[in-house]
Amino acid sequence: YLSDLLSPEDMDKLKTELESLVSPAQITFSEYKLLNRAGNTVTVLFHAGSIFTRKKITGYRCVLTDISKHKNYETQLLTEKAFLEHIIDASPEAIVLTDFDNHIIKTNKGFTNLFGFTAEEVSSKLVDDLIVPEDLKEDALQIDQEAMLKGTEEYQTVRTDKYGNRIFVSMILSTVKVNNEPVAFIAIYRDISKERKAKLMQEIQYNISTVTLQ
Secondary structure (H helix, E strand, C coil): CHHHHCCHHHHHHHHHHHHCCCCCCCEEEEEEEEECCCCCEEEEEEEEEEEEECCEEEEEEEEEEECHHHHHHHHHHHHHHHHHHHHHHHCCCEEEEECCCCEEEEECHHHHHHHCCCHHHHCCCEHHHHHCCHHHHHHHHHHHHHHHHHCEEEEEEEEECCCCCEEEEEEEEEEEEECCEEEEEEEEEEECHHHHHHHHHHHHHHHHHHHHHC
8 A cells, every 4th residue: 555655744645636636637746755665765756647437536547656766866966066066165266167168157256356257247158258368269269178088187378357457377177077977167267477477587587697697
C-alpha cells in the first residue's frame, strides 16, 4: 500500500490531488519521497490519472518514476554553484564569470573596484565590449580559444576601465567544469600597473648607469 511508503502528510497531499482529477484529460505530476524496502528514502515523480467506467471514477492509474539520481545531481549542482559564488564574492581580486559567448553571468566587488562597473551595469553584457581595448579585441578572442583548449591560461595584458583608462593586468582565464564538461569561463584580474611602472623605472635607471659608465 502507498500508505506504507508515504508519510501521513504526503498521503493527505496525494488524496487531495487524486480527488481533483475529475475528467479523463486531467493528470497530476508531483514529487514525493518514499521509503523503499531497504529503508532508504527515494524521490519519485508521481504521475496519476483517473480511470472512468460509465462516466464514473472507478480507480486511478499511477506511474512512479525514480528521480533520485537526478535530484542528487541537482543538489550537487546547487552546492557547487553556491561554493563557486562564495569564492568569487570573497576574493579581493577582480573576477568575472561568463558564458562561452562572453556574456557576463556574475562579477564581484573586486571587479567593480578595478573597472568601475557595478554588477547591475554589466549583467548579461559582453565582457569584451566593456573592458577590452579595440586594439586588443583579436588577442582576447585568441586567449579564449587557448583557454578552451588548455583549460587554464595566464597572461599579462591591458584592459580598460569604465572611464577608458588603460590598466595593465595579470589575467588568469579558466574554464569552469561540471562533471568534466566545460560550462563557463572564469577570469581573474590583478592590477599590475605599479609593478610595471617600477620595472620600467629600474630599466631606465639601469640604462642610464650603463651609459654613464661608458
